[in-house]
Amino acid sequence: MNPEFVALLSRFLKYATPDQITADASLHDLGLDSMQSIELLFAIEDDCGVSLPDEALTESTFATAGSLWAAVCNARGDAS
Template identity: 55%
Template sequence: MDSAFIDLLRRQLRVETTTEITADTSLRDLGMDSMRSIELLFGVEEAYDITLPDSDLNETTFATPGNLWRAVTAQLPQGSVAP
Protein backbone atom coordinates (compact mmCIF):
# COMPACT_ATOMS: atom_id res chain seq x y z
CA MET A 1 0.00 0.00 0.00
CA ASP A 2 1.25 3.47 -0.75
CA SER A 3 0.77 6.66 1.22
CA ALA A 4 -1.69 8.10 -1.33
CA PHE A 5 -3.92 5.05 -0.82
CA ILE A 6 -3.77 5.42 2.96
CA ASP A 7 -4.60 9.13 2.63
CA LEU A 8 -7.56 8.25 0.42
CA LEU A 9 -8.82 5.79 3.04
CA ARG A 10 -8.46 8.43 5.75
CA ARG A 11 -10.43 11.00 3.74
CA GLN A 12 -13.17 8.64 2.61
CA LEU A 13 -13.66 7.03 6.02
CA ARG A 14 -12.98 10.24 7.97
CA VAL A 15 -10.23 8.62 10.04
CA GLU A 16 -7.92 10.66 12.27
CA THR A 17 -4.29 10.89 11.18
CA THR A 18 -3.30 9.46 14.57
CA THR A 19 -5.14 6.20 13.84
CA GLU A 20 -2.82 3.54 12.44
CA ILE A 21 -4.01 1.88 9.24
CA THR A 22 -2.32 -1.39 8.31
CA ALA A 23 -3.04 -3.94 5.60
CA ASP A 24 -5.00 -6.01 8.13
CA THR A 25 -7.01 -3.23 9.78
CA SER A 26 -10.74 -3.88 9.66
CA LEU A 27 -12.38 -1.23 7.48
CA ARG A 28 -15.59 -1.76 9.47
CA ASP A 29 -13.69 -0.80 12.62
CA LEU A 30 -12.71 2.42 10.81
CA GLY A 31 -16.36 3.26 10.15
CA MET A 32 -17.03 1.49 6.83
CA ASP A 33 -20.72 1.04 6.14
CA SER A 34 -22.60 0.44 2.90
CA MET A 35 -22.72 4.13 1.92
CA ARG A 36 -19.06 4.72 2.69
CA SER A 37 -18.07 1.61 0.75
CA ILE A 38 -19.73 3.08 -2.34
CA GLU A 39 -18.01 6.43 -1.78
CA LEU A 40 -14.71 4.63 -1.28
CA LEU A 41 -15.23 2.61 -4.46
CA PHE A 42 -15.79 5.78 -6.49
CA GLY A 43 -12.83 7.49 -4.83
CA VAL A 44 -10.47 4.59 -5.53
CA GLU A 45 -11.60 4.21 -9.13
CA GLU A 46 -11.17 7.93 -9.77
CA ALA A 47 -7.82 8.24 -8.00
CA TYR A 48 -6.27 5.28 -9.79
CA ASP A 49 -8.17 5.63 -13.09
CA ILE A 50 -9.44 2.06 -12.91
CA THR A 51 -12.72 0.19 -12.77
CA LEU A 52 -12.96 -2.64 -10.29
CA PRO A 53 -14.71 -5.65 -11.81
CA ASP A 54 -18.03 -6.78 -10.37
CA SER A 55 -16.30 -9.87 -8.98
CA ASP A 56 -14.30 -7.58 -6.64
CA LEU A 57 -17.34 -5.73 -5.33
CA ASN A 58 -17.83 -7.87 -2.25
CA GLU A 59 -17.32 -7.90 1.52
CA THR A 60 -13.97 -9.65 1.27
CA THR A 61 -12.43 -7.00 -0.97
CA PHE A 62 -13.70 -4.22 1.29
CA ALA A 63 -12.84 -5.98 4.56
CA THR A 64 -9.30 -4.66 4.90
CA PRO A 65 -7.05 -2.09 3.25
CA GLY A 66 -4.74 -4.90 2.10
CA ASN A 67 -7.54 -6.71 0.28
CA LEU A 68 -8.71 -3.53 -1.40
CA TRP A 69 -5.15 -2.57 -2.36
CA ARG A 70 -4.64 -5.98 -4.04
CA ALA A 71 -7.85 -5.45 -6.03
CA VAL A 72 -6.69 -1.96 -7.06
CA THR A 73 -3.21 -3.02 -8.12
CA ALA A 74 -4.62 -5.97 -10.09
CA GLN A 75 -6.40 -3.43 -12.32
CA LEU A 76 -3.38 -1.23 -12.95
CA PRO A 77 -1.60 -1.70 -16.26
CA GLN A 78 1.34 -4.12 -16.04
CA GLY A 79 4.50 -2.36 -14.97
CA SER A 80 2.75 0.82 -13.91
CA VAL A 81 3.23 2.34 -10.51
CA ALA A 82 0.28 3.51 -8.48
CA PRO A 83 0.01 7.32 -8.29
Protein backbone atom coordinates (compact mmCIF):
# COMPACT_ATOMS: atom_id res chain seq x y z
CA MET A 1 0.00 0.00 0.00
CA ASN A 2 1.29 3.42 -0.81
CA PRO A 3 1.15 6.38 1.61
CA GLU A 4 -1.50 8.17 -0.46
CA PHE A 5 -3.83 5.19 -0.17
CA VAL A 6 -3.27 5.01 3.60
CA ALA A 7 -4.05 8.74 3.85
CA LEU A 8 -7.22 8.19 1.83
CA LEU A 9 -8.32 5.34 4.10
CA SER A 10 -7.59 7.34 7.24
CA ARG A 11 -10.24 9.89 6.23
CA PHE A 12 -12.87 7.16 6.58
CA LEU A 13 -11.56 5.19 9.57
CA LYS A 14 -12.63 7.07 12.68
CA TYR A 15 -10.83 4.73 15.09
CA ALA A 16 -7.51 4.54 13.25
CA THR A 17 -4.27 6.38 13.23
CA PRO A 18 -2.20 6.09 10.03
CA ASP A 19 0.24 3.68 11.71
CA GLN A 20 -2.65 1.31 12.49
CA ILE A 21 -3.63 1.05 8.83
CA THR A 22 -1.68 -2.02 7.78
CA ALA A 23 -2.43 -4.56 5.06
CA ASP A 24 -4.09 -6.94 7.52
CA ALA A 25 -5.98 -4.25 9.46
CA SER A 26 -9.72 -4.88 9.61
CA LEU A 27 -11.48 -1.88 8.13
CA HIS A 28 -14.59 -2.65 10.16
CA ASP A 29 -12.63 -2.76 13.42
CA LEU A 30 -11.08 0.59 12.54
CA GLY A 31 -14.50 2.19 12.14
CA LEU A 32 -15.64 1.68 8.54
CA ASP A 33 -19.40 1.21 8.35
CA SER A 34 -21.60 0.47 5.34
CA MET A 35 -22.37 4.12 4.54
CA GLN A 36 -18.70 5.05 4.74
CA SER A 37 -17.87 2.11 2.48
CA ILE A 38 -19.90 3.72 -0.28
CA GLU A 39 -18.26 7.09 0.29
CA LEU A 40 -14.84 5.40 0.37
CA LEU A 41 -15.61 3.65 -2.93
CA PHE A 42 -16.34 6.99 -4.61
CA ALA A 43 -13.21 8.54 -3.11
CA ILE A 44 -11.07 5.63 -4.33
CA GLU A 45 -12.50 5.90 -7.81
CA ASP A 46 -11.86 9.67 -7.88
CA ASP A 47 -8.47 9.76 -6.15
CA CYS A 48 -6.99 6.61 -7.66
CA GLY A 49 -8.51 7.07 -11.11
CA VAL A 50 -10.03 3.60 -11.21
CA SER A 51 -13.47 2.11 -11.48
CA LEU A 52 -13.90 -0.98 -9.36
CA PRO A 53 -16.01 -3.57 -11.18
CA ASP A 54 -19.26 -4.75 -9.60
CA GLU A 55 -17.77 -8.17 -8.88
CA ALA A 56 -15.13 -6.50 -6.71
CA LEU A 57 -17.72 -4.79 -4.52
CA THR A 58 -17.89 -7.54 -1.94
CA GLU A 59 -17.56 -7.80 1.80
CA SER A 60 -14.24 -9.58 1.39
CA THR A 61 -12.83 -6.76 -0.75
CA PHE A 62 -13.63 -4.27 2.02
CA ALA A 63 -12.51 -6.62 4.83
CA THR A 64 -8.95 -5.36 5.19
CA ALA A 65 -6.85 -2.50 3.93
CA GLY A 66 -4.76 -5.01 1.99
CA SER A 67 -7.72 -6.62 0.24
CA LEU A 68 -9.03 -3.24 -0.80
CA TRP A 69 -5.58 -2.18 -2.01
CA ALA A 70 -5.37 -5.40 -4.04
CA ALA A 71 -8.70 -4.57 -5.71
CA VAL A 72 -7.44 -1.08 -6.56
CA CYS A 73 -4.21 -2.50 -8.01
CA ASN A 74 -6.16 -5.06 -10.00
CA ALA A 75 -8.43 -2.35 -11.40
CA ARG A 76 -5.36 -0.32 -12.38
CA GLY A 77 -3.81 -3.37 -13.98
CA ASP A 78 -0.71 -3.45 -11.81
CA ALA A 79 0.64 -5.88 -9.23
CA SER A 80 1.61 -3.37 -6.49
